[in-house]
Amino acid sequence: MAEKFDAIVVGAGPSGNAAAYLMARAGMNVLQLERGEYPGSKNVQGAIMYAEALEAVIPNCRRQAPFERAVLEQRMWLMDERSHVGSHFRGTVDADEQPTRYTVIRANMDKWLSGKAQDAGALLICETTVVDLLKNGERVVGVRTDRVNGDIFADVVVLADGVNSLVATKAGLRPRVKAHDVALAVKEMHFLPKQTIEERFNISGNDGVVIEMFGKITRGMVGTGFLYTNKESVSLGIGCMVEDFKSTGVSPYQLLEELKSHPSIRPLIARRT
Numbered sequence: 033m034a035e036k037f038d039a040i041v042v043g044a045g046p047s048g049n050a051a052a053y054l055m056a057r058a059g060m061n062v063l064q065l066e067r068g069e070y071p072g073s074k075n076v077q078g079a080i081m082y083a084e085a086l087e088a089v090i091p092n093c094r095r096q097a098p099f100e101r102a103v104l105e106q107r108m109w110l111m112d113e114r115s116h117v118g119s120h121f122r123g124t125v126d127a128d129e130q131p132t133r134y135t136v137i138r139a140n141m142d143k144w145l146s147g148k149a150q151d152a153g154a155l156l157i158c159e160t161t162v163v164d165l166l167k168n169g170e171r172v173v174g175v176r177t178d179r180v181n182g183d184i185f186a187d188v189v190v191l192a193d194g195v196n197s198l199v200a201t202k203a204g205l206r207p208r209v210k211a212h213d214v215a216l217a218v219k220e221m222h223f224l225p226k227q228t229i230e231e232r233f234n235i236s237g238n239d240g241v242v243i244e245m246f247g248k249i250t251r252g253m254v255g256t257g258f259l260y261t262n263k264e265s266v267s268l269g270i271g272c273m274v275e276d277f278k279s280t281g282v283s284p285y286q287l288l289e290e291l292k293s294h295p296s297i298r299p300l301i302a303r304r305t
């Protein structure tokens with residue numbers, strides 16, 4: 033590869049896809065590189081999407097984006113080993129209003145937004161990892177990939193390889209991330225019939241519930257659990273600071289197993305009542 037592009041975007045998550053889409057739509061010759069097999073294949077998120085941010089990129093996104101459920105109810109639970117105390121807020125949306133938040137499944141969302149970038153003319157190459165930036169003096173002139181003869185040149189390189197960008201760290205553009213700055217979360221999706229979800233969470237149509245959980249479920253570590261309703265699945269996860277996992281020796285999967293068997297959670301994800 034010795035071609036030169038106007039811009040190279042590293043990563044096909046929300047940031048990379050938005051950057052690739054906007055630049056391609058403006059007529060630039062854009063190459064996007066993603067290490068995963070397809071956009072979204074590597075990405076874990078709760079996930080709630082804030083529609084106004086997406087709308088700034090794709091104005092009529094609400095009619096076409098693969099949103100799961102509109103988040104109309106937010107529950108906050110303080111939990112001990114066997115019970116919880118909680119509060120919840122349930123909003124309403126009038127006919128002339130739009131919900132502000134939606135649950136999403138990242139694999140679907142990333143594929144959709146990436147499709148927009150490609151439709152606008154961006155060239156996406158997957159299964160290609162950027163290992164370094166190419167520089168001419170202080171100026172970034174391209175990227176080095178893990179492919180044979182994999183140097184590619186561009187006037188602009190956008191690093192959208194995640195909040196802990198290893199490429200930016202290696203290039204000296206940001207300090208190394210420390211364990212006490214980083215949280216680690218794990219999540220599972222529990223597939224359930226749509227009707228079961230609506231009965232269990234007291235919702236109908238496209239409405240959704242999210243639950244944020246605190247307290248003893250994190251065994252004294254700084255962190256939180258979450259449960260989000262999708263159309264036909266429930267996303268359940270928990271995360272804490274990496275430093276805390278290191279010092280306690282508790283694994284994230286251990287916490288998730290404990291959360292799944294918590295009496296307040298177990299009936300919400302059970303396959304049969």
Ligand SMILES: Cc1cc2nc3c(=O)[nH]c(=O)nc-3n(C[C@H](O)[C@H](O)[C@H](O)COP(=O)(O)OP(=O)(O)OC[C@H]3O[C@@H](n4cnc5c(N)ncnc54)[C@H](O)[C@@H]3O)c2cc1C
Pocket residue numbers: 042043044045046047048065066067068071072074075076077078079080081082160161162163192193194195199217218219269271
């Ligand atoms: C468990 C969890 C729950 C979360 N829940 C929410 C939520 O509900 N709502 C919310 O708004 N945010 C949530 N977040 C945060 C959200 O996931 C991030 O803010 C978001 O993913 C950042 O998007 P991004 O495009 O910058 O990076 P990413 O989504 O991390 O995408 C980076 C992409 O770059 C690719 N990549 C990385 N390195 C390279 C490389 N060297 N070469 C090529 N490709 C590369 C990756 O494969 C990936 O596709 C959550 C995060 C976690 C971990």
